[in-house]
Amino acid sequence: MLISSNVHFHDGRFINTRCFTLDVTDLKKAETALRESEQRLRATHERAFAGIAEVDLQGRFLRANARFCEITGYSADELPCLSIGSITHPKDSGSDMDKFAALVSGQIDTYRTEKRFLRKDGTTIWVAVSASIPRDDHGQPLYGIRVVQDITELKRAQTRQKLLLDELNHRVKNMLATVQSVAMQTRRGQQISMALRGRSKGVSWRSIAPMNC
Numbered sequence: 257m258l259i260s261s262n263v264h265f266h267d268g269r270f271i272n273t274r275c276f277t278l279d280v281t282d283l284k285k286a287e288t289a290l291r292e293s294e295q296r297l298r299a300t301h302e303r304a305f306a307g308i309a310e311v312d313l314q315g316r317f318l319r320a321n322a323r324f325c326e327i328t329g330y331s332a333d334e335l336p337c338l339s340i341g342s343i344t345h346p347k348d349s350g351s352d353m354d355k356f357a358a359l360v361s362g363q364i365d366t367y368r369t370e371k372r373f374l375r376k377d378g379t380t381i382w383v384a385v386s387a388s389i390p391r392d393d394h395g396q397p398l399y400g401i402r403v404v405q406d407i408t409e410l411k412r413a414q415t416r417q418k419l420l421l422d423e424l425n426h427r428v429k430n431m432l433a434t435v436q437s438v439a440m441q442t443r444r445g446q447q448i449s450m451a452l453r454g455r456s457k458g459v460s461w462r463s464i465a466p467m468n469c
Contacts, residue, residue, distance in 0.1 A: 307383075307404035313360050313397055315340040315353065327383065327406050329376030340402070345372035345380060352385070359389050360397050370407065382411040 307324030311317055317335040325332055328343055340356060341349045348371035355367045366388045373381050386403040 305405075307402075307406075309335070309402045309404070311340060311400040311402060313399070315356055315400070318399060324402075324404060327375075327381070327404060328373060334376075343374055345374055348372050356387065356400065359387060359400065362395070362397070373404075381406055381408045383407060 305323065307321065307327045309317055309320035309324045316339045320328075320332060320335050322332075325335070328335070330338065330343075341353055344352055352369055352371055355364070355369060358364045359367060366386065368384065368386045370382065370384050373383050375381060384405045384407050388401050389397045390399065390401070391397055
C-alpha cells in the first residue's frame with residue numbers, strides 16, 4: 257500500500273489533513289518478477305557454455321561473460337579497451353568487419369562466420385561467431401551481441417581428415433598407375449607371344465609343304 261498525505265493551513269491555522277492511499281500490490285509483484293527475471297538472465301549469461309559479448313556500434317567491447325573471457329584470455333576489465341578487429345586474425349578481420357557494418361546499417365539481421373581469434377597469450381584459435389543487433393522502437397541499432405564457440409579442435413580434426421584423404425587419394429593413384437603399368441606389360445607380352453607363335457607356324461609350313469608334293 258502506498259500512502260501519501262498533506263496538511264492544509266489557512267492564515268497559519270490548521271484546516272485539515274488529506275490522506276491518499278493506493279494499492280500497489282500488482283506493481284510490487286511486477287517489480288519482483290522483473291528483478292527475478294533479470295537475475296535468471298544474468299545467471300544464464302554468466303554460466304552459458306558459449307562465450308557472449310556485447311559491443312558498441314563501432315565494435316568495441318562493452319561487457320562479456322566468463323566463457324568469452326576464457327576463450328580470448330582477456331579479463332572482463334581488459335576487454336572494454338579492445339574491439340572486434342583487435343582480437344581477430346588480420347586475414348579474417350576485413351570480412352568480419354564488413355559483415356558487422358552491414359548488420360549495423362540494417363542490410364542484414366544476423367550473420368554467422370568462422371574466423372581466427374588472437375588470444376592474449378599470443379596463440380591463435382578458431383571460433384564460430386553468431387552476431388545480431390537489438391534495435392529500438394524506431395529501428396535504430398542499440399548494440400551488438402556476439403555469441404562465440406571455440407571450434408579449434410574441430411578444425412584440427414578436419415585438417416587431419418583432409419591429410420588422411422589426400423594420402424589415401426595419393427596411394428590409390430599410385431596403385432592405379434601400377435595396375436595400369438602391369439596391364440600394359442601383360443598386353444605387350446601377349447602380343448609378343450602371339451607374334452612368335454605366328455612365325456613358328458610359318459616356318460613349319462614351309463618345311464613340310466615340299467615333302468607333300
